Amino acid sequence: DVKVTQSSRYLVKRTGEKVFLECVQDMDHENMFWYRQDPGLGLRLIYFSYDVKMKEKGDIPEGYSVSREKKERFSLILESASTNQTSMYLCASKTSGGSYNEQFFGPGTRLTVL
């Protein structure tokens, strides 16, 4: 059974804190993604990675960075959390190749920045 796990389901941080969100997949997928999901806006891509140590900016990378040191792990970093980063964060992975490959999502991390 395929699995994408995220380090926390709920997280509360203070403005200015450094925040790490971890994502691990056990499917040997090449591609991994970080999204945030906000009401009325849908999922917006923050960063993605198509290989170890490779990263590409998505549509809203400002205020975020990522790290992919191992194939199975993709970390999202908020260098200095702000209240407008309060959101649901979803990690996903998929194999490379065909255009119809499915993205598998983790359960999400609901981050609140006070």
Place this chain on the structure above:
Amino acid sequence: RKEVEQDPGPFNVPEGATVAFNCTYSNSASQSFFWYRQDCRKEPKLLMSVYSSGNEDGRFTAQLNRASQYISLLIRDSKLSDSATYLCVVSSLNTGGFKTIFGAGTRLFVKA
């Protein structure tokens, strides 16, 4: 204009009803199309891919109209368990690889 647009709903239908959702996309070069389902407080999961010839999976039928740039999802004989948010997803090939855009979703409530 959003790249992928959906009616947010909510659609409130009785059990047994037939309900249809549409989704429009702006990039005429889009190549692959999907419907994902997201239950409340859960992650999105693939419901079905949408092919040019249209496809059916039990009570669910998906169709693609490239000329008008929209995809549709038809649910027949609605069940209470169909209550969820349905996300329209479109992928396009660009210089950086495939770009996938998720719609904001259409909420469906099926009532007894």
